[in-house]
Amino acid sequence: MIKAKVHVFLKPSVLDPQGQTVTNSLHSLGYAKVVDTRISKYIELMFDSVDEQEVSAAVHSICDKLLANPNTEKYRFELEQVPST
Amino acid sequence: MRVSVITFPGSNCDHDAQEVFAQRGHSVKPVWHKDTDLGNPALVILPGGFSYGDYLRCGSIAKFSPIMAAVVRHAQAGGLLLGICNGFQILTEVGLLPGTLLMNRTLRFICQHQFIRVEKNDTPFTHGIALGTALDIPIAHKEGNYYIDAEGLKALQDEDGIVFRYCDRAGHVTPEANPNGSLDNIAGICNRQYNILGMMPHPERAASEAVVSQDGLQIIQALERYFGL
Numbered sequence: 001m002i003k004a005k006v007h008v009f010l011k012p013s014v015l016d017p018q019g020q021t022v023t024n025s026l027h028s029l030g031y032a033k034v035v036d037t038r039i040s041k042y043i044e045l046m047f048d049s050v051d052e053q054e055v056s057a058a059v060h061s062i063c064d065k066l067l068a069n070p071n072t073e074k075y076r077f078e079l080e081q082v083p084s085t
Numbered sequence: 086m087r088v089s090v091i092t093f094p095g096s097n098c099d100h101d102a103q104e105v106f107a108q109r110g111h112s113v114k115p116v117w118h119k120d121t122d123l124g125n126p127a128l129v130i131l132p133g134g135f136s137y138g139d140y141l142r143c144g145s146i147a148k149f150s151p152i153m154a155a156v157v158r159h160a161q162a163g164g165l166l167l168g169i170c171n172g173f174q175i176l177t178e179v180g181l182l183p184g185t186l187l188m189n190r191t192l193r194f195i196c197q198h199q200f201i202r203v204e205k206n207d208t209p210f211t212h213g214i215a216l217g218t219a220l221d222i223p224i225a226h227k228e229g230n231y232y233i234d235a236e237g238l239k240a241l242q243d244e245d246g247i248v249f250r251y252c253d254r255a256g257h258v259t260p261e262a263n264p265n266g267s268l269d270n271i272a273g274i275c276n277r278q279y280n281i282l283g284m285m286p287h288p289e290r291a292a293s294e295a296v297v298s299q300d301g302l303q304i305i306q307a308l309e310r311y312f313g314l
Contacts, residue, residue, distance in 0.1 A: 014232060017190050017266070066149075069142055069178070071185040072232060 001084050002047045004059045006077040008068045009040035043067060052079050086111045086312055089126035091156065093118045093147045098133035098169065098289060105292040109305060118150040127312065128165040129156055131172030133225070133287055143186060143228045144174035153179060165209055165308070166281045170226055173273075173283035182274055182283045183241065184233035186226075190266025194227040198298065199264055201272045201286055202252040205245055208279040209311040210304055219256040220249075220300040222286035224264060224272075229285040231267035231274075238268055249273035249284055 010016050019037040026034045045062070047055045059077050068075040088106045092099045092115060099115065107113045114124045123129060137146035147153070160166040160181055168176040176182040189195060200219040203211050214220075233241065241247055249272040253262040263270045265285075273284030288301030 013234065014187070015190075015266075017188060017192055017230075021192060066141070066145060069145070069185055071177070071183075071234070072187065 001082045002049055002052065002055045003080045003082050004045040004047065004055060004077050005080065006043040006045060006059065006063060006067060006075060007040055008043065008063070008073050008075045010038060010072055011074055014072045046082075050081065052081075055079055086128060086308065086314060087114070087124070087126040088112065088128045088130060089114045089116045089123045090130045090132055091116050091118060091152055092132070093134070093136035093150060095136045095138055096132050096134035096171070098287060101287075101289040102130050102132045102169070105289045105301070105305060108293070109309070116152060118147070118152050120152050121155055123152070123155045123159055126159075126164070128167060128308065129159055131156070131166070131168040131175050132289075133170030133172060136171055136175065139171075139228075142178070143171060144176075144178040147171075147175045148179045157181065160281050163278065163280050167210065168281075168283040169287055169289065170224075170229075170285055173285055174228065176281065176283045181281050182276060183237050183246075184231055184274070186228045186285070187230040187232045187266075188228050189226070189230050189264075192227075194225070195229070195264050196225040197223065197264070199224045199272075199286055200252050200254055200256070200262065201249040201284075202256050202258060203248070204250055205248045205275070206307075208248055208275050208282065210275070210282045210307055211248060212307040212311040214303055214307055217256050218303075219252055219254060220286075220291075220303060221298040222288055222291045222301050223298070224286050225290075226265070226285055229265045229267065231271040231285075233268060241271075241274060242269070244277055246274050246277070247271055248275050248282060249286070
């Protein structure tokens with residue numbers, strides 16, 4: 001089995017109001033050195049395959065079609081071989 | 086006018102949209118998202134709501150519903166397509182309209198009366214409404230903050246793609262009148278052929294004597310004028 005660990009995050013040019021709110025909150029907690037916060041999504045996909053090339057192609061396709069919105073988001077992922085349960 | 090209103094799992098403004106068109110004597114066909122036949126309508130409506138629970142991103146799952154292939158064919162053949170609220174979000178996810186609806190600047194769900202200014206009156210949806218008219222049409226959304234990159238925004242502005250802008254009661258487009266942080270106060274846009282309109286405000290919630298505003302009727306009347314009805 002292969003686990004794909006996918007991160008979907010806003011492009012740097014896109015405002016992140018959630019991140020801004022968290023930064024403000026951290027400031028009020030005393031973490032004055034935090035200057036920016038960006039919130040992203042983390043998605044795990046399990047594949048019944050051991051072929052990393054095949055899985056990598058599938059993850060790219062999945063991200064382009066569904067998991068990420070190309071207008072506002074980018075993605076990256078890593079693959080991890082995991083034993084079948 | 087034959088109107089088909091699509092119901093996705095989680096749509097909740099489908100019946101309102103059906104009702105306001107039916108009340109004016111139009112032939113309304115409810116269409117389930119698993120259907121593949123629209124029934125040859127003049128107008129297709131993607132209604133408001135929370136299709137697929139807004140999971141992942143608003144509208145992102147609805148674009149794979151079986152009926153969407155027919156909706157895209159209808160629009161590409163020049164048929165009229167109106168996306169309201171979640172319907173607008175779906176239209177951007179499908180790629181029929183540019184840009185994205187991000188979370189509101191305030192992070193809050195906003196449900197309130199809202200004035201929008203008519204910026205274009207040569208679309209089928211605004212045909213004959215005086216330019217600059219401020220319509221009182223409610224909004225109800227958490228993800229209505231219209232975003233597009235600088236190049237896309239310029240294209241929308243240059244090609245007259247902006248149909249409605251958030252404004253105050255007097256029709257002034259100001260930062261204070263912008264409820265959600267949308268770029269350029271954008272409340273509704275259309276494609277280059279002007280047959281597809283996406284808008285966050287809900288005209289179907291302002292089209293009955295039972296509610297405070299009837300300004301949403303103006304959009305239905307514009308469509309009637311466009312079809313010579």
